[in-house]
Amino acid sequence: MKHYLKQNKLFMFFTILFTAFSSLSYVFMAILLQKLLDAVIQNNMSEFRRIVCFSILYFSLMGLFAFIQSLLTKKLICRVIKSVRTSTFSGILHHTMEDFTKKNTADYLSAMTNDIKILEENYLLPLFEVIQYTIIFGASLVVMIYFDFIVTACVIVCILCMLLIPGLFGKILENRQSEYSKALSKFTIKVKDFLSGFEVMKSYRLKAYILSSFGQNNEETIRAKYAADKVMAANEAVSMILSLSVQIVVLFLSAYFILIGRITAGALLGMIQVSSNLANPLLMIFNNLPKMKSIEPIAEHLNQLRDYTSTSFNGTLSPVFNQTISAEHLSFSYDKAVPVLTDISLEIQKNKKYAIVGKSGCGKSTLVKLLTGYYADYEGRIQYDGNDIHTLDIGQTLALSSTIHQNVYLFDESIYDNICLHQSFTQEQLEYALQASGLSAFIHNLPEGIKSPVGENGSSLSGGQKQRIAVARALIRKKPLLILDEGTSAIDMQTAYDIESHLLHKKDLTLLTITHHMSSDILKLYDEIIYMENGQITEKGRFEDLIKDNKQFCSFFHAKINC
Structure with a gap:
């Protein structure tokens, strides 16, 4: 004192x-x-x-x-x-x-x-x-x-x-x-x-x-x-x-x-x-x-x-993502007893699109969190353009990506504030985000428009409307890495298809999508599909190749289609 x-x-x-x-x-x-x-x-x-x-x-x-x-x-x-x-x-x-x-x-x-x-x-x-x-x-x-x-x-x-x-x-x-x-x-x-x-x-x-x-x-x-x-x-x-x-x-x-x-x-x-x-x-x-x-x-x-200081991430270098984000022999456990990820190696290349699929609990979200700097206590290496993530400024590393989660958190403010988060954007940037997220028609019908309050954690909105706001929040920032963690699951299939298709055609965007939606039309657009089981990557490749191989992903895909 x-x-x-x-x-x-x-x-x-x-x-x-x-x-x-x-x-x-x-x-x-x-x-x-x-x-x-x-x-x-x-x-x-x-x-x-x-x-x-x-x-x-x-x-x-x-x-x-x-x-x-x-x-x-x-x-x-x-x-x-x-x-x-x-x-x-x-x-x-x-x-x-x-x-x-x-x-x-x-x-x-x-x-x-x-x-x-x-x-x-x-x-x-x-x-x-x-x-x-x-x-x-x-x-x-x-x-x-x-x-x-x-x-x-x-x-x-x-x-x-x-x-x-x-x-x-x-x-x-x-x-x-x-x-x-x-x-x-x-x-x-x-x-x-x-x-x-x-x-x-x-x-x-x-x-x-x-x-x-x-x-x-x-x-x-x-x-x-x-x-x-x-x-x-x-x-x-x-x-x-x-x-x-x-x-x-x-x-x-x-x-x-x-x-x-x-x-x-x-x-x-x-x-x-x-x-x-x-x-x-x-x-x-x-x-x-x-x-x-x-x-x-x-x-x-x-x-x-x-006086908190991080004992895990103390790096000071500014992160750069011009080529790859890579993981080598990555293993992780939350409680040091039950492994969540085991010996994972992969490479995320700049401006390519990746779909991460697999059964619930196989470690998809954990893998993405590790790649973006959420957790430090893991085995193996994570690198941004060859620089170990522990040598990087973790705040700047997290700022390289935008994540759209299935469960979206909204502040008890207006739609505009939840999209811009009290940062300045041009009207053109705002209009682009509203159109690409499918929010324009919805906002147009509100008495107060984009200035309408959302309530505590978006209590006055539906799940789909909240996810559209989260999509607009991510798109307006045009960060080099975008992560969809079941980010369109609450939106109707046509809107979700339009949003995902739009993102897949953006040449200057690296996209990581965690999804259970097995649409062949969409999956064909990804550069690589990463299939996981029990905390391991068991298959990787383009959609057509994985279907031809008739292995685990193929069985998973057809099981989902027939549900």
């Missing part, structure tokens, strides 16, 4: 400055009360009037200082929270695809919401309270010495006892807060999972199970929170008892000193006032210190997200 506070050090300086002004004005009010009571007891009317006039000005300044201090504190907290959120989110976006998918997205959501909220409540707010009350305590101690040194010495003994409190509760509270953060993350993951499966829940009448599971997770979260709250309660109770002892010592000693004539009644009033400025600040300080200590695991988690 020190990193973020240093970023706002000038703002921090003025916040502390006005905190000091506000705190000191509050403390020195004890001297004002002493002077006032002594003037009343001495029946000194002129002194009384002077103190009243001064008090009006004094209290006005107190209010002004308190307002500015509060305003600056809130503004500084907002700036720090903004910086924490921005740097954490930036760190998350910096993750490679492989590392990002190792965690549930709800874990990232929990860090961005729950953890940052805990950070604000248990560190930032307590930090500025500790600063304020430390100034109040220090100034009050000076004023107490001004009133009477012996009373001050007795108070210091009580204070030394109070110094033990953070050590007693700090570590316990730190562990409890860490468990609470984990429980919140788990709860967020579950709720996201339940809401994402809302349709399944309704279709299969899972309401009773979902409510039961939700209740169990909710109970575990509350139990973790209460465990932390109990430690806080114990810390607050012990701190309160010790802080009251300070006021009791001041009250009885001061009363005794009045009886023996050591101090005046005004001094008693002033010391009672200032003793509360010793006890209450200490109470707040010792309540807040364990809270601040407890957020260390949470801060560490946020720092890890912020």
Whole structure:
């Protein structure tokens, strides 16, 4: 957290400055009360009037200082929270695809919401309270010495006892807060999972199970929170008892000193006032210190997200795809136990068209993801024009290709924004993408046209309409490599045929198509068909040659045709 506070050090300086002004004005009010009571007891009317006039000005300044201090504190907290959120989110976006998918997205959501909220409540707010009350305590101690040194010495003994409190509760509270953060993350993951499966829940009448599971997770979260709250309660109770002892010592000693004539009644009033400025600040300080200590695991988690660096892709060379993308003896497994790809070698030549076919689960999508830089932990080699992919800048490598998936994700924005993704394109480029994707007629019939909102993940559109938008999104960028991962499966056969045929006739495009559609008219247009079984490439060649060979692809093709 020190990193973020240093970023706002000038703002921090003025916040502390006005905190000091506000705190000191509050403390020195004890001297004002002493002077006032002594003037009343001495029946000194002129002194009384002077103190009243001064008090009006004094209290006005107190209010002004308190307002500015509060305003600056809130503004500084907002700036720090903004910086924490921005740097954490930036760190998350910096993750490679492989590392990002190792965690549930709800874990990232929990860090961005729950953890940052805990950070604000248990560190930032307590930090500025500790600063304020430390100034109040220090100034009050000076004023107490001004009133009477012996009373001050007795108070210091009580204070030394109070110094033990953070050590007693700090570590316990730190562990409890860490468990609470984990429980919140788990709860967020579950709720996201339940809401994402809302349709399944309704279709299969899972309401009773979902409510039961939700209740169990909710109970575990509350139990973790209460465990932390109990430690806080114990810390607050012990701190309160010790802080009251300070006021009791001041009250009885001061009363005794009045009886023996050591101090005046005004001094008693002033010391009672200032003793509360010793006890209450200490109470707040010792309540807040364990809270601040407890957020260390949470801060560490946020720092890890912020400071993420890839341990797999660290290349810096700009990728070039002017000739080939090649794989040599490529093997891969997600869990290191069950192989997904085994000893695959192939070459993708610039501007040629490839169809990757095979049964579901044979590794088609995994192969394409590896070729485009999604995963780094594989055996074998992947090269772009002879350069190993690990030596390349992975961000630029991913940017060489556009992928159209079967399940399209759309942002909750307009059709236009989902196509252009807030990048600039000419009207001619836009019209080309709309025509080639078959979107023009559909958009023409919408009241708001291309500016029509799509809803959350395209909830206001059909599956086919979403895929057309994804096709337009890819085509408008004219990247050298286009991947169709069942990318036209939800579109009617005629539109899908037109889109695929159009892409196959583009001379300046390298096309990789993963498909289950067995149309001989389309397959004949591909330069090479890659047939996969059980994570291996078993056949490669042109459509006519593979059919003549009458082997695995031929059997697969005819089985699909006869379905």
